[in-house]
Amino acid sequence: xxxxxxxxxxxxxxxxxxxxxxxKGLRMTVDWGRHGMAVVGDAPNGILGWEKVVNxxxxxxxxxxxxxxxxxxxxAHKIRHRYPHVKIxxxxxxxxxxxxxxxxxxxxxxxxxxxxxGDEEMERCLxxxxxxxxxxxxxxxxxxxxxxxxxxxxxxLRVQDISADERLVAKLNGDWSWMTRGGxxxxxxxxxxxxxxxxxMSDDKRKEYRNEVPSPIGPEPEPKTFLKIGEAFASxxxxxxxxxxxxxxxxxxxxxxxRDTAEHELLHLKSSRNPGLGxxxxxxVEGGVRWIEGVLRLLRLRAIERETRLVSRxxxxxxxxxxxxxxxxxxxxxxxxxxxxxxxxSRSYFSTVFKEATGSSLIxxxxxxxxxxxxxxxxxxxxRMEEVAEKIGIGxxxxxxxxxxxxxxxxxxxxxxxxxxHQNPMN
Numbered sequence: 126x127x128x129x130x131x132x133x134x135x136x137x138x139x140x141x142x143x144x145x146x147x148x149k150g151l152r153m154t155v156d157w158g159r160h161g162m163a164v165v166g167d168a169p170n171g172i173l174g175w176e177k178v179v180n181x182x183x184x185x186x187x188x189x190x191x192x193x194x195x196x197x198x199x200x201a202h203k204i205r206h207r208y209p210h211v212k213i214x215x216x217x218x219x220x221x222x223x224x225x226x227x228x229x230x231x232x233x234x235x236x237x238x239x240x241x242x243g244d245e246e247m248e249r250c251l252x253x254x255x256x257x258x259x260x261x262x263x264x265x266x267x268x269x270x271x272x273x274x275x276x277x278x279x280x281x282l283r284v285q286d287i288s289a290d291e292r293l294v295a296k297l298n299g300d301w302s303w304m305t306r307g308g309x310x311x312x313x314x315x316x317x318x319x320x321x322x323x324x325x326m327s328d329d330k331r332k333e334y335r336n337e338v339p340s341p342i343g344p345e346p347e348p349k350t351f352l353k354i355g356e357a358f359a360s361x362x363x364x365x366x367x368x369x370x371x372x373x374x375x376x377x378x379x380x381x382x383x384r385d386t387a388e389h390e391l392l393h394l395k396s397s398r399n400p401g402l403g404x405x406x407x408x409x410v411e412g413g414v415r416w417i418e419g420v421l422r423l424l425r426l427r428a429i430e431r432e433t434r435l436v437s438r439x440x441x442x443x444x445x446x447x448x449x450x451x452x453x454x455x456x457x458x459x460x461x462x463x464x465x466x467x468x469x470x471s472r473s474y475f476s477t478v479f480k481e482a483t484g485s486s487l488i489x490x491x492x493x494x495x496x497x498x499x500x501x502x503x504x505x506x507x508x509r510m511e512e513v514a515e516k517i518g519i520g521x522x523x524x525x526x527x528x529x530x531x532x533x534x535x536x537x538x539x540x541x542x543x544x545x546x547h548q549n550p551m552n
Contacts (some may be wrong), residue, residue: 127316135163136258137181141174141188141200142167142216154244160251172197178211185254187214195522205329212254276367282424290417297413302377304366305416309408311355311387312423313379346482354394354402359385374427376420381409405442425449436484443468444482447475456519461487487516495519496532503537504544510537 138157139432140146149168157163165181168174172194178186186204190197204211206409216237231437237246277296281289297305355367366377367382379387384406405426407419426445433448435441446468451459464487465475479487495517502513514525530536537541 130332132145133235135161136255137165137183138162139165139174139181139183140167140189141169141171141177141186141190141192141197143169145169147189147216155247155251160255161256162251164327171197173199174200174443178204178208180233182208183211185212185214187216190215212257214250215253259377277370280544282371292412292418297416301366302461303380305410307409307411308378308416309379309381309384309387309390309406310410310416310423311379311404312420312427313375313377313391313402313404314427316401341488354399356389358390371426376422376423377404384408422449425452433483435482437481440478440482443470443475447479451491451494455491455498456516456518459491477523492532496529499525499537500528500533500540500544503541513537 135158140148140149140151141220146171146492152164152167162185166177167531168177170192171188174186175195180199184465186200188197188200201213201215204213214237218238237250278295281293304540355369355377358365358367358377359378365377365379365387369375377387388406391402391404405423407423410416410419426442426449427447429452430441433445436551439519445462450464450467461476462472466473468475470478476487477502479490481492485493498517500515502508503515506513508516510526511522514520514522516523518524524538533540
């Protein structure tokens with residue numbers, strides 16, 4: 126593990142080259158102290174070089190590509206496998222360019238052609254490597270704080286109360302502001318799961334909003350897989366964090382400018398090892414409140430996806446966003462045009478794709494949502510009939526009572542008595 130650069134200790138450099146003149150020349154001509162570095166050893170081939178890597182655990186290895194016993198490519202492979210944080214600088218001849226390309230694929234920091242290796246070129250490379258080491262330190266600091274982040278975020282997801290919100294917002298606007306200044310959030314989950322799922326929330330809040338956020342039924346499959354992916358993601362670059370959710374899914378946080386790189390890494394993981402891996406992206410986010418809203422939206426969309434059977438997968442994300450909007454605005458009696466405008470498509474086209482995806486017209490879907498919410502409110506709360514009607518977007522309580530009885534077969538008051546009798550059979 127790399128040392129803490131803040132302790133003013135030099136970065137350890139190891140030189141591996143079969144030409145003694147090159148090794149001595151580098152030792153003597155480079156002002157290592159100016160770069161905050163010190164040469165701790167050298168070796169004439171890859172085998173001896175590897176032994177010194179193990180003994181000295183350097184921060185930087187400068188190695189020739191073509192050497193006897195073990196070449197620089199094989200040495201770089203071994204270093205990458207055991208010491209992934211170590212920075213590698215290749216020295217090559219013009220004829221070794223194909224080998225240098227292999228090194229680039231391995232993730233080496235840079236390479237220099239020996240015939241053009243002047244002071245200026247070496248200074249440029251060492252400055253670049255120094256910056257990479259400093260970024261690695263920042264990444265280590267982020268990872269060291271990630272356990273604290275995990276605990277606070279998981280507590281917030283479990284409790285979902287005002288005090289938990291305030292604690293998290295304070296952190297996001299303070300120590301973790303890197304996540305909220307043009308940040309983005311990936312939500313990782315397992316595709317193909319049929320169980321309903323959501324994050325946990327307090328009993329009181331669940332009773333009030335159970336129709337807006339489906340109650341938890343079971344965890345997503347293979348949470349350990351997500352944790353491994355999250356750890357790999359967070360260690361891939363400075364300024365990344367992974368945050369496990371109580372339902373077994375994982376949130377990945379990074380800067381918006383890194384989203385394409387991050388998504389490319391996730392696509393590689395999906396194609397190579399995790400074909401069921403799925404994710405959604407939220408961002409860019411600015412500020413702690415916006416970050417929280419983004420996370421809640423991602424979790425809601427996944428919960429809706431798991432509980433909603435879609436006949437057609439076309440326009441899936443638009444349909445899920447529409448359902449989320451309906452859940453949150455049912456009390457306002459949302460109209461087709463309003464929902465279509467919200468997700469950015471025409472009213473007529475939205476009506477068509479919604480029916481194709483859900484098998485139901487939007488009018489019927491809204492009516493069913495209102496009925497489900499009314500039933501839950503009657504069964505789980507003590508709201509007066511006027512309040513229940515208002516919360517599902519019906520302003521006339523008489524109309525509400527008539528509509529409810531026609532839909533269920535019982536008047537609202539009868540329905541409440543029957544459901545509460547079933548819930549408390551001793552009463």
